[in-house]
Amino acid sequence: MVYGNELAGIARELVVKGKGILAADESSPTIQKRFDSIGVESTLENRRDYREMLFKTQGSKDFISGVILYDETVRQLGSDGELLIRTLQNQGVIPGIKVDKSTRPLAGSDGEVVTEGLDGLRQRLTEYRELGVKFTKWRAVISIGDCTPTMYCIRTNAQALARYAVLSQEAGLVPIVEPEVLIDGDHDIDRCFSVTELTLREVFYELSLQGVILEGMLLKPNMVISGKSAVNRAIARVVGEKTITCLKRVVPAAVPGIVFLSGGQGDDEALDNLNAINLVANAMGAPWELSFSFGRGLQTLPLKAWKGDASNLAVAQRVYYDRAKATGLARDGGRHS
Numbered sequence: 312m313v314y315g316n317e318l319a320g321i322a323r324e325l326v327v328k329g330k331g332i333l334a335a336d337e338s339s340p341t342i343q344k345r346f347d348s349i350g351v352e353s354t355l356e357n358r359r360d361y362r363e364m365l366f367k368t369q370g371s372k373d374f375i376s377g378v379i380l381y382d383e384t385v386r387q388l389g390s391d392g393e394l395l396i397r398t399l400q401n402q403g404v405i406p407g408i409k410v411d412k413s414t415r416p417l418a419g420s421d422g423e424v425v426t427e428g429l430d431g432l433r434q435r436l437t438e439y440r441e442l443g444v445k446f447t448k449w450r451a452v453i454s455i456g457d458c459t460p461t462m463y464c465i466r467t468n469a470q471a472l473a474r475y476a477v478l479s480q481e482a483g484l485v486p487i488v489e490p491e492v493l494i495d496g497d498h499d500i501d502r503c504f505s506v507t508e509l510t511l512r513e514v515f516y517e518l519s520l521q522g523v524i525l526e527g528m529l530l531k532p533n534m535v536i537s538g539k540s541a542v543n544r545a546i547a548r549v550v551g552e553k554t555i556t557c558l559k560r561v562v563p564a565a566v567p568g569i570v571f572l573s574g575g576q577g578d579d580e581a582l583d584n585l586n587a588i589n590l591v592a593n594a595m596g597a598p599w600e601l602s603f604s605f606g607r608g609l610q611t612l613p614l615k616a617w618k619g620d621a622s623n624l625a626v627a628q629r630v631y632y633d634r635a636k637a638t639g640l641a642r643d644g645g646r647h648s
């Protein structure tokens with residue numbers, strides 16, 4: 312692999328102690344949903360103002376190593392006429408990009424989905440590299456139900472994830488491999504454990520089959536947690552123990568870092584669980600950095616503070632700064648709740 316050492320260096324930089332990743336790569340329908348929640352129209356200008364507010368938050372670079380962008384943002388100018396990607400680079404924040412094209416119904420399955428976006432991916436990756444992007448993300452979605460996930464769904468998504476990852480490395484871009492087992496449902500934590508274990512086992516099998524360099528990638532999984540509507544949801548310490556136990560079974564030590572998604576957990580829940588995972592890892596030992604790549608976990612509070620109103624800019628930036636700092640602390644097991 313031409314870019315082997317470069318990839319490993321970028322991957323390690325993204326999971327440096329005290330820092331993690333901001334996922335600001337919401338697709339147009341998703342950012343629309345987020346803006347609907349604060350009663351703001353999703354226009355090109357509003358999306359720019361919102362994301363610029365995040366990227367220009369003074370001091371956030373102390374806790375944010377990289378930002379995942381959406382295609383629109385990677386070419387977008389800020390209100391000052393500077394490319395937004397340049398604003399990140401100037402602070403030493405590493406720009407990344409979401410390259411999947413979202414999920415579609417999986418043919419032959421009842422209600423499951425497969426992530427699309429492989430067609431033309433090689434060309435898109437070359438262009439992103441020229442634009443200064445250093446890493447990429449692809450999200451596969453696995454849902455837990457009475458009869459799901461099927462092995463067919465897990466395998467189809469794992470194959471696509473590996474296809475994406477090897478193409479990304481070929482273009483000199485670090486892939487963030489994201490197989491998300493959804494939080495939706497009333498299942499208990501042990502069911503999440505077994506589905507996550509099975510999914511990750513299949514993903515790493517495909518990654519090895521397709522020649523992905525483990526040192527030059529990051530894994531972005533769900534935490535092992537109870538379903539959102541389960542009764543007696545497991546507490547943070549149990550989440551920490553089960554998550555580390557599960558990952559140790561299936562994630563090779565050559566992978567430099569694991570960056571958890573927040574996955575619709577409550578504001579405190581996501582940070583308490585990330586903190587507990589790191590405390591357990593510190594006590595038991597773990598071969599990888601255990602960091603974050605949060606979308607909602609970092610953005611829900613500043614979005615509410617911003618409300619689409621320029622006069623709220625300073626307040627929203629303060630809220631985002633505090634949130635990034637708290638997440639950075641949890642990433643090292645140093646959160647006091």
Ligand code: 13P
Binds near residue numbers: 334450572
């Ligand atoms: P959440 O942290 O909101 O789950 O988003 C992370 C992400 O990038 C999903 O692809």
